[in-house]
Amino acid sequence: PVPRSAQELAQEVKAFLSGLDPVQGTPLSPPAHARCALRLLRCLPPARHAALQHLRGLFDEQVCSHLLQREGSAPGPATKASPGAEVVQEVRRALAELVAANPRAWAPGVAAWASELMGQLSSKYAGRPGVPPAASLNELLQLWMSCPATRALLDIYSQCLAAMVGSCPDACVDALLDTSVQHSPHFDWVVAHVGSSFPGTIISRVLSCGLKDFCAHGGGDTAPGTAGDKRVPKIASVVGILGHLASRHAGSIKQELLRMFHESLGSSREHHKATVPFLLQLALMSPTLLATVSPELVDSLKPTVLNQLHQHFSAVPRDELDGVVGVVVHLLCHTSAGALRTLRFLLATAAPASVITAPGPALHEGVREACERLLQLLLLHLQKLVHGRSSPSLAECPARPVPFLEALRPHVRELCLDTLRLERKRCLWQHQLLALLAVHSAPHGAAEALFFLLALARTPEELALAPQLHAGLRAVLPDPLPAAELSRNTQTFLSLVLRCCRGSGPAIGAEAAKAVAAALVEAVCPEAAGAELAWPPEELARATVERDLRILRRFRQHPLLFPLLRLVAGGHPALCYCSVLLRGLLASLVAHWDACRASSTVASPWHLRASCALVALLAEGSLLPPVLGNMHELFPELAPFEVHLLLLSVWGYLRENSPLPQKFTFQPELGVFRRDFGRDGDVGKHLAVLHSVLHRNIHRLGLLAGRF
Numbered sequence: 262p263v264p265r266s267a268q269e270l271a272q273e274v275k276a277f278l279s280g281l282d283p284v285q286g287t288p289l290s291p292p293a294h295a296r297c298a299l300r301l302l303r304c305l306p307p308a309r310h311a312a313l314q315h316l317r318g319l320f321d322e323q324v325c326s327h328l329l330q331r332e333g334s335a336p337g338p339a340t341k342a343s344p345g346a347e348v349v350q351e352v353r354r355a356l357a358e359l360v361a362a363n364p365r366a367w368a369p370g371v372a373a374w375a376s377e378l379m380g381q382l383s384s385k386y387a388g389r390p391g392v393p394p395a396a397s398l399n400e401l402l403q404l405w406m407s408c409p410a411t412r413a414l415l416d417i418y419s420q421c422l423a424a425m426v427g428s429c430p431d432a433c434v435d436a437l438l439d440t441s442v443q444h445s446p447h448f449d450w451v452v453a454h455v456g457s458s459f460p461g462t463i464i465s466r467v468l469s470c471g472l473k474d475f476c477a478h479g480g481g482d483t484a485p486g487t488a489g490d491k492r493v494p495k496i497a498s499v500v501g502i503l504g505h506l507a508s509r510h511a512g513s514i515k516q517e518l519l520r521m522f523h524e525s526l527g528s529s530r531e532h533h534k535a536t537v538p539f540l541l542q543l544a545l546m547s548p549t550l551l552a553t554v555s556p557e558l559v560d561s562l563k564p565t566v567l568n569q570l571h572q573h574f575s576a577v578p579r580d581e582l583d584g585v586v587g588v589v590v591h592l593l594c595h596t597s598a599g600a601l602r603t604l605r606f607l608l609a610t611a612a613p614a615s616v617i618t619a620p621g622p623a624l625h626e627g628v629r630e631a632c633e634r635l636l637q638l639l640l641l642h643l644q645k646l647v648h649g650r651s652s653p654s655l656a657e658c659p660a661r662p663v664p665f666l667e668a669l670r671p672h673v674r675e676l677c678l679d680t681l682r683l684e685r686k687r688c689l690w691q692h693q694l695l696a697l698l699a700v701h702s703a704p705h706g707a708a709e710a711l712f713f714l715l716a717l718a719r720t721p722e723e724l725a726l727a728p729q730l731h732a733g734l735r736a737v738l739p740d741p742l743p744a745a746e747l748s749r750n751t752q753t754f755l756s757l758v759l760r761c762c763r764g765s766g767p768a769i770g771a772e773a774a775k776a777v778a779a780a781l782v783e784a785v786c787p788e789a790a791g792a793e794l795a796w797p798p799e800e801l802a803r804a805t806v807e808r809d810l811r812i813l814r815r816f817r818q819h820p821l822l823f824p825l826l827r828l829v830a831g832g833h834p835a836l837c838y839c840s841v842l843l844r845g846l847l848a849s850l851v852a853h854w855d856a857c858r859a860s861s862t863v864a865s866p867w868h869l870r871a872s873c874a875l876v877a878l879l880a881e882g883s884l885l886p887p888v889l890g891n892m893h894e895l896f897p898e899l900a901p902f903e904v905h906l907l908l909l910s911v912w913g914y915l916r917e918n919s920p921l922p923q924k925f926t927f928q929p930e931l932g933v934f935r936r937d938f939g940r941d942g943d944v945g946k947h948l949a950v951l952h953s954v955l956h957r958n959i960h961r962l963g964l965l966a967g968r969f
Contacts (some may be wrong), residue, residue: 262340273301274308277315280620292344295319299348299355313374316352317381322602323349323410324382332391346409349487353413357420364424369432372421375414376436379451380444382411387447396448398505402450416453421592425464434466438474441498450823453505460510463502464517471499472521475539476532494541500547511553516555519544519561526569537573541588553593556599559606567610567628575627590638593665594646600668601675607636608679612686633686640693649700649738673698673706677713688813691728696733703863707734755824760831768933774832778839781825785815789841795919796844805845806852812845815939817867827878834925834935843884843920846875847912854905872904876911883936884920885911886944898961903954 272283277297289297295316302312323345358687360367384403386392393400404412422433437455441448456463474495503514518540525536527719531873544551574582611632646663669676676698680691695714699707711734714727715829762773783790786808797805816822830836836843850872853865862869873893880890890912896904918924918941925934938944955966 270301270305273297274305277301277308277311290344291319291322292348295345295348296351299352303355303359311368313371316924317349317378319345319352319615320378320410320414321382321385324386324408327408327410328386328389328391337702349410349413353417356417360417360421360424368421368425369436372418373426373436373439375421376440376451378441379411379414379418380448382414383450384444395449396835398453402453404820405450406454415454415757418451419455419711422455422459422462426459430462430466431470434463434739435470437463438470438495438498438502440468441501442495445501447507449501452502456502456506457509460506460513464506464510464513467499467502468517468521470541471495471534471543472532474675475542484656496542496546500543500550503543504547504549507549507553514550515554515557518550519557522558523561523566526566526573533927534573538585541585541592543808544592548596551596555592555596556602559599559603562606564622564624564628565915568622568625571625571627571631586635586638589635590642593635593639594642595664595666597668604669605679607632607639608687608690611636612684612690616839636690638688643697645696647697663701665874666698669694669698669708670702673709674713674717674910677710677717680726681714681719683722692730696730699730699734700737703738704732705712707738749798751821751824754821755828758825759828762828766932769828769832771832771835771934774835775838777825777832778829778835781822781829781839782842785822785842786812786845792841794837794840794921796840796916798916809848812842813871815850816846816871823871823874823878828873829883830878833883833936834835834920834922835879836884837920837922840920843875843879843915846871847908847915850875851905851908851912854901854908857901857905859901861900862896865901869896869904873907876908879911879915882920883925885914886941887940888944889914889947889951893959894965895954895962898958899954903957906950907954910917910947913945 276283276289280294281287284287298312298315301308302316323343326343326345354733356367356371360371387395391404395401406415418433418437422430425433437452441452481560486728507514521536522540525533544554574585577585611629613629633666643666645665646661647666676695678693680688680695682688697709699710702709711727711731715724718724718727758777759769762769762777763771764773779790803823826836826839826842829839850868853868854872857865857868859865862872873896876885876890876893876896879885880887882894892907892911895907899907914928924940925936927934954964959966
């Protein structure tokens with residue numbers, strides 16, 4: 262600026278303060294008054310604050326004029342620029358010259374003035390007709406960029422930031438953060454534009470200023486999550502600014518966050534100690550930032566970094582450390598980015614698959630213990646989330662999906678493969694996680710997990726994992742499948758087993774049926790596997806009452822067992838190997854009908870069906886002669902005591918003619934085993950009770966008498 266004499270400066274000050282022309286004594290027009298302030302701004306440093314304060318009114322007037330013109334103007338030729346608009350451009354040029362001449366002296370103050378004024382104007386005119394809502398960021402940006410006054414302010418701030426980028430941009434960025442705290446979300450359009458123009462600078466300096474403010478408000482001395490927006494005001498603005506930039510500059514944000522994290526490890530400086538809590542607080546407040554950085558962060562956690570992290574937290578008090586761990590568990594549960602990668606990292610660190618140490622720095626034992634504790638707390642928290650959901654029925658959509666488990670749903674096969682490796686402690690954790698995932702994504706997730714565990718298993722130990730998972734799921738998934746789907750699944754399973762047992766011919770192979778029989782005995786009553794096939798005498802049968810009742814309960818719980826027994830019965834003499842199951846069922850049914858005081862067997866529908874099915878499959882397996890094997894047709898028409906007597910006659914026949922494979926002979930021409938009941942002696946004495954029952958009910962059963 263041209264140097265002015267003291268007298269001239271005095272006249273300018275007098276004119277500025279009074280608002281009167283020093284020569285004519287008339288009031289100064291707003292443009293003339295603004296030019297007077299501009300001259301003082303150039304020539305009189307002590308008047309800088311007052312001059313800038315006065316220029317606020319000029320910009321406010323121009324913004325108001327622009328909005329009024331937008332509301333009332335019709336399309337037509339462009340109007341000539343007003344004197345006020347010309348002064349706005351003069352202010353922009355003058356401030357640009359001052360900042361360029363001496364950035365350190367002018368840039369911080371001018372940047373703070375410009376950003377604060379933009380925030381005030383954005384908030385003041387936010388509710389005005391024609392101004393888009395804050396959520397419509399693109400429309401809002403177009404509106405304010407078309408206004409010469411706000412465009413000039415944005416240019417002024419950008420020039421200040423550009424002038425300070427190479428030396429110390431923190432003052433300019435700090436001003437942006439302060440304004441964002443006061444005027445968000447109406448100020449977001451400024452943040453979006455400046456961030457797009459200076460992404461690298463804004464990202465790094467916003468994080469740096471946010472960390473300093475976090476430390477200044479004591480955020481580093483408390484667990485993340487307790488120092489929120491009220492105690493640390495700028496952190497919300499940091500999250501908002503980075504959120505705007507994440508869509509286009511996610512890579513730069515990720516690199517800066519990782520740089521801050523790794524730089525803080527091994528440093529004793531106060532703000533470095535607060536870096537990890539600061540980053541955790543950012544992650545809590547912004548799922549977008551968490552998803553951006555979490556996969557690469559896990560990959561960067563090499564043994565050296567983990568050891569540094571352990572040392573970093575070794576001096577932290579126990580209660581603060583528990584708070585940090587709680588936040589980490591919360592973040593793990595609520596992020597879906599890289600969930601499988603994170604899980605495998607935790608498992609590998611907590612329980613290495615090999616005791617052989619890999620080349621490189623050894624992992625500190627405290628790191629393994631910390632990861633083990635983290636895994637246990639993660640599983641506990643997931644359990645609370647899964648079983649604490651408000652969905653009353655599995656038929657409804659889950660009220661609160663768990664992002665971590667949602668991300669693992671497409672990877673059920675990989676999780677099952679990892680579980681089937683049966684690696685030390687890992688297997689237990691993986692099995693618990695599979696159960697939680699199955700419940701979370703029921704009913705299809707449970708079926709999928711069981712399918713892969715069964716299909717991928719190669720050894721008996723691996724195969725045992727599926728029943729363990731199923732037992733746990735039954736306790737928490739009581740809702741049955743629809744009847745039609747259950748019937749379809751049953752038929753599909755039986756068709757598959759039948760196809761496996763038939764081999765190349767239509768008949769069921771004896772050896773295949775024997776294998777199914779052995780599997781049935783092992784599944785229903787493992788303690789009786791390998792027991793005697795011969796029917797026990799009366800005194801020994803009384804000693805197995807508890808086992809017999811347990812067998813009956815298993816058949817009642819699993820309707821599939823009777824069809825499987827019938828399948829075994831088709832492969833003579835395989836049913837003999839199920840002798841212990843047949844004895845238990847028959848003894849329990851005899852006891853039930855003996856104790857039943859109802860007038861009709863229809864009063865016990867399941868026991869009636871079970872009695873009919875048992876006698877029918879005994880006949881199909883050639884363990885009863887046809888004349889006794891047809892008696893089940895009478896059961897629905899009889900009284901309970903009569904069914905009891907008939908089943909006792911079946912028991913008597915089987916005790917005298919034990920179900921032994923030796924009683925079957927192979928017929929080469931047919932390729933099957935057959936039993937000749939003529940060798941067993943007279944069956945007439947076992948028919949006496951049957952004939953007596955028929956005689957007693959001849960009025961209802963006369964048509965069936967000829968079959969016996």
